[in-house]
Amino acid sequence: MPTTANAAPALADVTTSDSTLRRFLHGLPGVDAVGLEARAASLGTRSIKTTAKAYAIDLAISMVDLTTLEGADTPGKVRALGAKAVHPDPTDRTTPATAAVCVYPDMVATAKEAVAGSAVKVASVATAFPAGRAPLGVKLADVREAVAAGADEIDMVIDRGAFLAGRYLKVYEEIRAVKEASGAARLKVIFETGELSTYDNIRRASWLGMLAGADFIKTSTGKVAVNATPANTLLMLEAVRDFRAQTGIQVGVKPAGGIRTSKDAIKFLVLVNETVGEDWLDNHWFRFGASSLLNDLLMQRQKLATGRYSGPDYVTVD
């Protein structure tokens, strides 16, 4: 496949060959793991109370990509999920809708119907999610089907094997191809950070994804042992911040998997607030890939409204 110009004209020369791309990615500043984790932990000690907490909870709800990615998914399950995304708390209509529902490609049409008439988007995982181990043609067909079924957003996985083998241009070309196949749908690029293993790799993958035209960079599939962490999300936030400073292009960030409590979600919002600031404090630029998180946010929201602690019986199980 001929190399196509990358998404950032300011960095046009870095993707002209495997070696220029490798030199560029390996020339990015290194990451000291201890320092990165210490910074993430330190931001985790911020104390978010009262009005700030109410604001953060609503913001977090509005950023959820409400997700079901099970082999056992059925149209019924997806319809229920869609309803919940539109009205997360049926007892309180002031509760914001989630950003999107996130499903497998074959459920896109069902999901579309379920959220019809609302602002909730439908995101589809694609490219042989979660392993990504399929021929390129199959992956692209996966994407095209999802887009044809009405997906507003495509969550692709990168080829971690190629990345770890140092074949960065192959990964880059594949993202380019998926981007093209996605058409108007916004493209989220999943790195599966738990498999990339090192923070240096996560920074390189972030730049690689952004150069290839990612609209969002996303930590993980939720299907491996370690998914979103404050540290890897902080690192990706630094990457989108630096990328915008260098190219003028803003890219979103989506931590996914493992974020289950309001407390966790608020910590991530603090990371956003203090790393990239309010330009990213919006569900166009920041998402949570999660399922059980939403109910905890709703219970906390009820607690703030009523002063009482809520319980699982007072939120819906969908």
Add this chain to the structure above:
Amino acid sequence: MSDKTEKTERLSVFKTYKLYVGGKFPRSESGRVYEVTDSKGKWLANAPQSSRKDARDAVVAARKAFGGWAGATAYLRGQILYRVAEMLEGRRDQFVREVADAEGLSKSKAALQVDAAIDRWVWYAGWTDKIAQVVGGGNPVAGPFFNLSTPEPTGVVAVLAPQESSFLGLVSVIAPVIATGNTAVVIASEQSPLPALSLGEVLATSDLPGGVVNVLSGRTAEIAAPLAAHQDVNAIDLTGADEVLAKELEIAAADNLKRVVRPQAVDYFGPPGIERLTAFLETKTVWHPTGSLGASGSSY
């Protein structure tokens, strides 16, 4: 003049005792000398009477030598110090004579002093590459850090050699200073400077870089005052000072917070311990992050 060949005693060749500074043997820049006598008052030699300026020059030489000597491997410093002991052994008889004269000792008593001094030098030669293991090491800090403490030489050390023990005492205060990588400006015993000046000749032929040890003779109080006040001297050993002078010098030394070793009664034949080694060491502690190898959450 008679034809008769008279059996005359051969007239010996005197040695002109000179300072040892920067690896060279200068006279005092002041041109002064003072008379050195044996314990019975018999003239032995004229020794240079060092001035403030000689002290200053010696500090410059010691500072210049510091980087190289401190930076030399501990093994090499040990080799050189051992070489000093070898050279001392070769000049044993000379030192026995000088010590006997200086301290009014019999040849056999003086020999005990010299032998102990040579052995002492060997003892310190062996310390160069061990002291770091004894006083340094890893510290088990509570966090993802590798933390290591290492001793480093303090810098330029002014040494007031003991007044009484002109050779064993002298060696016992010089060797520990340089073994760890410091450089020294030594003020020899005022009354008995000759063994110290001869030691300079030994050091000069022992592969010891010039300036590592500098030996000054003269009036202790006169030379010590500028050294104690000198801002480029890092430490001072007051062994050769009396109580009044020691206090004065310690006060002067506070100006740049020199490390001070106060005078104390020492039996130089006794086991020396490592206190004189550690007195002129700084501890440097370096922290390095360790952390996990990866971001995958694994604990290694």
Add this chain to the structure above:
Amino acid sequence: MASPKASAFEYAPAPESRSVVDIAPSYGLFIDGEFTEAADGRVFKSISPSTEEVLSEVAQAGEADVDRAVRAARKAFEKWSALPGSERAKYLFRIARIVQERSRELAVLETLDNGKPIKETRDADLPLVAAHFFYYAGWADKLDHAGFGPSPKPLGVAGQVIPWNFPLLMLAWKIAPALATGNTVVLKPAETTPLSALFFADICRQAGLPRGVVNVLPGYGDTGAAVVAHPDVNKVAFTGSTAVGKEIARTVAGTRKKLTLELGGKGANIVFDDAPVDQAVEGIVTGIFFNQGQVCCAGSRLLVQESIHDELLDSLKRRLSTLRLGDPLDKNTDIGAINSAEQLARITALAEQGEAEGAERWSPACELPSSGYWFAPTLFTNVTQAHTIARDEIFGPVLSVLTFRTPEEAVAKANNTQYGLSAGIWTEKGSRILAVANKLRAGVVWSNTFNKFDPTSPFGGYKESGFGREGGRHGLEAYLDVR
């Protein structure tokens, strides 16, 4: 900062409750196990630097009180030093545990009296205080194995004078090793921060520590001078300014008092062009803004490789704009108050001199509270080695930025100071870390990190930053009769 820009995500105030600490309207001296008034009845006020509120009135020790305290300590020494080490250890373990139990109270107290953020007293000062007592408690019955010969002996009465920047932590650094080795203590806390030491006296009471083993004498410099000069003191330990340290060294000259000094610094934080930039920025911030820069080992000189100067400064400025200055009791406060009006005046004067000498001054937009002592985080660029702000210890939140071109130049500039306490190195190249660390004349070197402390890690300076080490096995030596 104090009033953040009208951001959507504005943190609501999150103040730590003051009710956990009960400050009495007045405190006495703590001598021989009892609180007593000063012989001459003098008192002084301790105020909260963030509000200028008077917290308490404290007895001010004079010479007669010093004498009484030293006698009490001397009397206690006989039994204390004769106790089996394992018994002394248990007292110290008790103290460590009580500090842990009361750590929230002590953190709030320290924040009130010192002005530093609760985040720091809670997460740094107090945990380190407890850890220090735990660490030295364990040494008390193991001194035979510490490398100072068999049965090393204590010195006697230790006179200890501590500063205001880490009041309780400096107390722990002084008292824990002194007691573990069998010495007794007369401690003089700083005049602006006497309260936590007096609370510590109460902890000694709770722990059942024998009378006279620890005596606390609040007061000013003259009280400290009297402690240092007292003829029956065997050991002097001081942490504070280099000028006072030199005065103390002169005072003890000609005596047999053993002396350790932990003094000023002008630490160089060296950032190479291959540094992990985001972590370096954090390290620079920690290095100079931790405790409002009132830290002897602060990284107050940033030495940045010229090739990344602009980029790094941009990142640094962006980061400084997110620092939150204000109520020290607010859990989200990053920058608290300056400890005293006097210190604020000194910082202000030095910063003005920096400007007058042509350095370029920058601070983030920052509104300072109307009462109390405050100084905005400040950095100076275009600074050279010749500038006063690159040479003198400012002891405040002021960073001087200098550049270098080669590692040799970085080392030369870092070492070009009369101080030698701390330094930082930021590079991803391992061999460069080791080579540069080797050449730096500083007692503590942090590579790819900064301002980390641990009771096992010896701390102390080269050159005019003082002598002796605190912490670790090394820290025992200062209190043992081994030289």
